[in-house]
Amino acid sequence: MTDMSYLDGNMLDGPLRELFAVDLSSATGRCESCGRLGPVAGLHVFSHAPGLVARCPACGGVMLRLVRAPDRVWLDLRGTTFLQVPMPLDQPHPRPL
Amino acid sequence: MSPGFQGRPRSAEPALPPGQYLTEDFPVLSAGPTPRVPLDTWEFVVTVEGGAEFRWSWDELMGLPQETPTVDIHCVTRWSKLGTNWQGVSLDTLLEGIDTAARYALVHSYGGYTTNLPLDDLRGGRAWVTHGYDGGPLPAEHGGPARLLVPHLYLWKSAKWVRGIRLLVDDKPGFWETAGYHDYGDPWREQRYQGD
Ligand SMILES: [Zn+2]
Numbered sequence: 001m002t003d004m005s006y007l008d009g010n011m012l013d014g015p016l017r018e019l020f021a022v023d024l025s026s027a028t029g030r031c032e033s034c035g036r037l038g039p040v041a042g043l044h045v046f047s048h049a050p051g052l053v054a055r056c057p058a059c060g061g062v063m064l065r066l067v068r069a070p071d072r073v074w075l076d077l078r079g080t081t082f083l084q085v086p087m088p089l090d091q092p093h094p095r096p097l
Numbered sequence: 098m099s100p101g102f103q104g105r106p107r108s109a110e111p112a113l114p115p116g117q118y119l120t121e122d123f124p125v126l127s128a129g130p131t132p133r134v135p136l137d138t139w140e141f142v143v144t145v146e147g148g149a150e151f152r153w154s155w156d157e158l159m160g161l162p163q164e165t166p167t168v169d170i171h172c173v174t175r176w177s178k179l180g181t182n183w184q185g186v187s188l189d190t191l192l193e194g195i196d197t198a199a200r201y202a203l204v205h206s207y208g209g210y211t212t213n214l215p216l217d218d219l220r221g222g223r224a225w226v227t228h229g230y231d232g233g234p235l236p237a238e239h240g241g242p243a244r245l246l247v248p249h250l251y252l253w254k255s256a257k258w259v260r261g262i263r264l265l266v267d268d269k270p271g272f273w274e275t276a277g278y279h280d281y282g283d284p285w286r287e288q289r290y291q292g293d
Contacts, residue, residue, distance in 0.1 A: 005127070046128055050173050050253055050273055053128040060130065062209075067277035069290045074277030 009043035009054060015066055019075060022085050030081045033061030040064075040083070113177050114284035120176040125238045128272065132208040132237075132258050139242055141226060142261035143191060146199045153191070155242070158226065161186045166225060168248035170255070171284040183246055184229030188219040191226065199264035203271060204245055207258040212271035213280065214247065214254050216264060223249055226259060251282040251289070 013025045027040045036058045043054040043063060051067035056079075065076040077083070113119060136155045143151040153161075165184050171177045202216045218224065224247045228235050235241035240257030247254045253273050274280050279288040287293060 006130075048124075049126050049128045050278060051128075051276055055129060062129075065276040067273070067290075069277065072277070072290065074291075076276045 005048065006044040006046050006055070009039065009041040009045055011045055011047065012040060012043070012052065012054060012064070012066070015052060015068065018068075019073060022087075024083070024085065026086055028084045029063060030084075031056040031059060031061055031063055032079045032081050034059035037084075112179070114171055115287045116289075117171055117175055117177040117284065120178055123178060123181075123239065124172070124174075124176055126172065126174065126252075127238070127257070128210060129208055132206075134207050134242055134258060136242055140261075141191075141243065141259065143195060144261065144263045145195060145197050146264050146266050151191075151195055158186055158228070158243070161190050164225060165229075166227075166246070166248075168246070170248050170252050173251040173253055173278065173282070173284075173289050177284075182231050183225065183227040183235075185225040185227030185243070185246065187222060188224040188226070189222060192220065195264075197264045199266055201265040201268040203263045203265055203269050204254075204256045204259060205261055205263065206256045207260050210256055210258070210272050212254050212256050213269055213274055214250060215268075215281070218247060218250065219262070223247065249283070251279075251284050253278065254282055 016024045024040055028037055029040055030037045034056060036056055038057065042057055044057055046053040051065055053062055054064040055061060056063050061079050063079040067074040139155045141153045141158060163184060164187050165182065167180055167182050169177060169179045170181055200216055201213060202219055203211055203213050205211045224245065226243050227246045228241065228243045230239060235244060243259055245256045245259040268280065270280060277290055279290055279293055282288050
């Protein structure tokens with residue numbers, strides 16, 4: 001495997017923003033194939049393809065695939081066992097206005 | 098003889114499938130790193146639905162009858178390239194004498210890529226395992242040492258770095274087909290995505 005023709009996972013920020021209400025730029029994910037936990041921003045993204053293919057930097061396993069048609073989008077996360085997204089501390093009561 | 102009796106002039110026929118544009122270069126598309134496969138360990142394997150395997154080494158592939166198809170290719174990312182010259186072995190040759198009741202094929206590659214298509218589309222002089230392009234060896238970035246070539250379907254079906262084909266009774270979607278792309282992928286019917 002000798003190829004450096006990928007981008008880093010920061011480039012997923014824009015395409016995923018179409019799908020998710022939360023900001024995934026600081027999310028981490030766990031690789032289904034090797035178990036590595038790391039930032040989405042650290043994935044290797046192959047974009048010269050019919051879709052975006054994000055691979056684990058450790059084992060090369062496919063963790064995320066995103067296909068965009070003009071009127072539809074598909075997200076395949078089966079290579080990711082979880083996405084961990086930082087959230088604001090849950091407030092027990094509504095904040096005062 | 099009445100002029101015009103022979104129908105539409107040939108130039109009126111569409112040269113390109115719908116939604117495609119013509120390119121002169123050969124864009125490199127890849128879903129992952131380029132695998133480097135040494136020829137002395139390279140193999141091509143056809144696995145029949147019952148589990149029987151038929152294997153060819155590189156030398157054995159070279160020893161089979163060679164063909165030089167000149168074909169138009171159409172990528173789902175909308176570029177088309179006309180009159181490309183390949184060298185390889187017809188799937189008719191490779192499948193000859195293999196007894197199967199399978200109707201589907203799942204092609205698999207070095208590097209883990211897969212793609213599915215009906216077995217019939219690999220027959221009838223329409224598909225090859227190619228190892229040459231434009232008079233030279235097929236470059237790794239275009240799928241060498243060997244690449245499947247099925248030019249009547251979108252190019253993602255023409256798996257780079259091909260390693261083998263599983264013959265299946267039931268269709269099993271491949272890498273892009275599980276992520277939204279069409280199971281058949283006929284460019285003339287613009288079957289790009291699931292449901293097209
Ligand atoms: Zn991994």
